Amino acid sequence: MSNEAEKPNFITTSLDFLVNWGRTNSLWPFPYGTACCAIEFMSTEVGRYDLSRIGSEYVRFTPRQSDVLLVAGTISYKQAPILKRMYEQMAEPRWVIAMGACASSGGFYDCYCTVPGIDHIIPVDVYIGGCPSRPEAFFEAMFDLQKKIKDESYMKQRAERVKDQLEMIKAKTEQAKAEAREFAREKTAELKEFVTEKEQELVKKAQFWKE
Amino acid sequence: MESVIDILESKFGAKRDASAKWDACVVVPKEYLHNAVEFLKNDPSMQFDMLLDLAGIDYLTYPNHEGPRFAVSYAFKSMKNPGRRVRLKVLVSEADLKVPTLTDLYASANWLEREVYDQFGIVFEGHPDLRRILNHVEFVGHPLRKDYPAQKRQWLSTTDFLIPELEKRLEDKGYKVIQRSKEIMPVEEEYLEGSIRE
Ligand code: SF4
Numbered sequence: 272m273s274n275e276a277e278k279p280n281f282i283t284t285s286l287d288f289l290v291n292w293g294r295t296n297s298l299w300p301f302p303y304g305t306a307c308c309a310i311e312f313m314s315t316e317v318g319r320y321d322l323s324r325i326g327s328e329y330v331r332f333t334p335r336q337s338d339v340l341l342v343a344g345t346i347s348y349k350q351a352p353i354l355k356r357m358y359e360q361m362a363e364p365r366w367v368i369a370m371g372a373c374a375s376s377g378g379f380y381d382c383y384c385t386v387p388g389i390d391h392i393i394p395v396d397v398y399i400g401g402c403p404s405r406p407e408a409f410f411e412a413m414f415d416l417q418k419k420i421k422d423e424s425y426m427k428q429r430a431e432r433v434k435d436q437l438e439m440i441k442a443k444t445e446q447a448k449a450e451a452r453e454f455a456r457e458k459t460a461e462l463k464e465f466v467t468e469k470e471q472e473l474v475k476k477a478q479f480w481k482e
Numbered sequence: 483m484e485s486v487i488d489i490l491e492s493k494f495g496a497k498r499d500a501s502a503k504w505d506a507c508v509v510v511p512k513e514y515l516h517n518a519v520e521f522l523k524n525d526p527s528m529q530f531d532m533l534l535d536l537a538g539i540d541y542l543t544y545p546n547h548e549g550p551r552f553a554v555s556y557a558f559k560s561m562k563n564p565g566r567r568v569r570l571k572v573l574v575s576e577a578d579l580k581v582p583t584l585t586d587l588y589a590s591a592n593w594l595e596r597e598v599y600d601q602f603g604i605v606f607e608g609h610p611d612l613r614r615i616l617n618h619v620e621f622v623g624h625p626l627r628k629d630y631p632a633q634k635r636q637w638l639s640t641t642d643f644l645i646p647e648l649e650k651r652l653e654d655k656g657y658k659v660i661q662r663s664k665e666i667m668p669v670e671e672e673y674l675e676g677s678i679r680e
Contacts, residue, residue: 349618352641382632383625384617 283426290425294338294364295417296326301337303357306344308371311403320406325413334360339416340393343370343403345378346386358393366396366420368412371403378402486528486568494518499571507555507569515572516582522558522568523587530558530568533584536594538602542628550575552604556584574604583608601626618642 300322302312316322316330331337334357346354358367369389372378375398377387389395396419397412404412487508490496494514499507510518522530534557541547552574560566572581583606584591595606596615603624606612614621618638623630645663653659 348636348638349616349642352638356641383630383634383636387635 283424287424287426291421291423295420298325298327298339298366298413298416299329299331299337300327300339300341300368301331301334301357301361302341302343303354304341304343305346305350306373308343308373308403311406312341312343312370312409315406315409320410322410322413325410325417327413334358335362337361338365340365340367341370342367342374342389345373345380346389346392347384348386349384351386351392354389355392366416367393368397368399368416369395370399370409370412371401373402375400486522486566490518493521496570499569502569505567505569507571509571509573512572512574512581515570516584516587518570519556519558519584519587528560529562530560530566532559532561533557533588533590533594534559534567536584536591536598538598538604538626540602540626540628549573552576552579552602554581554598554604579603580605580607582606585609600624603627 302309304310304312314320322330327339334340338361340358340361342354358365367389369375373380373385374389375395377385379402381387386392397416399408399412401408487496487498487506490508490510491498494510494517496508496510496514496518499509522528535555536557537555539553539555541549541551541553550573554572554574556570558568558570574581581604583595585595585606585608592609592611593615595609596611596613598604599606599609599612600614600616601624617625618636619642620638621636623634625632649659649662
């Protein structure tokens, strides 16, 4: 990518604004509720507090259709690989909220079976304290996340990613070329050896027949 | 209640547990455990038809304790004679960690025995499926033993592969499995990054 795309100009900034506007106001959460905090999330979601007011209209129970992975509850070591796989299945852009003391730090479970904070497994954007966190705290976290998303630049990320990919492709082609060269060199050396061997054999035979 | 203890004492060489203050508890010799439980379940005067709980005990740091290190405690309840409860206890030494299973008498013993095996390492002889139930498959050691450091954490690299079990269950119900699934091993480093290892 040329440097043009990285510099903020009218097109990129307005595109960024548009994309961020869309993203901030339709954050669809994917609740990964494993313990009591999930109950509190339910009360955040329904009538009295109503999470749909800020655009989180649908709670999606599949990682493919959601933007925010909401880890509410205690994560044990038996569950750690499952959580990791869930995160990997989510499509970009994706954000993670750790709700409650357990998900943020392991809480009071200082023992052999509980992961001390999900940031040992996946990156986290917003942490919420409390045991369980109140719905107000949850809204605060959502607003924080929205602020964070507004500061992101879609074009910049895109340019960086394309650059990364280009570099990766270049490195891969270099590697492949080097491998091919090495292979060719080995083959030619082998063939040369083979030819010299044959020659020597022929020479020996010729000498034998002469005699 | 006294009669239950008396009968157990006279028939199976059981002893009243002096340390039990709030309930009827008898210590049964290991070799008579299965017979005693069978008697408790099937005898018309007893009819303890429910196994409430089954727990392991580690006496390693217990004050003033003499005798074997482990014990397994069984709590029974009778649904036919309301209010009847009794607790049996077998002592298990560290050299011989084996106890006869009760899965043939009580279906609930299956998972409970798996739990005691998982947390204490006590082996139940004759159990149909003795695997870990709470801790993951890569766990080393038995965490509820008093000599296991309680803060020692162990990472799991991959999820359990449960599809064969599911297929077996479906087959038991009369379905036919057309194609068996194979386990795909994830790349190891991917799942281990970020792990804290001492
Ligand atoms: S932080 Fe408290 S309320 Fe939330 S999952 Fe942990 S124990 Fe339950």
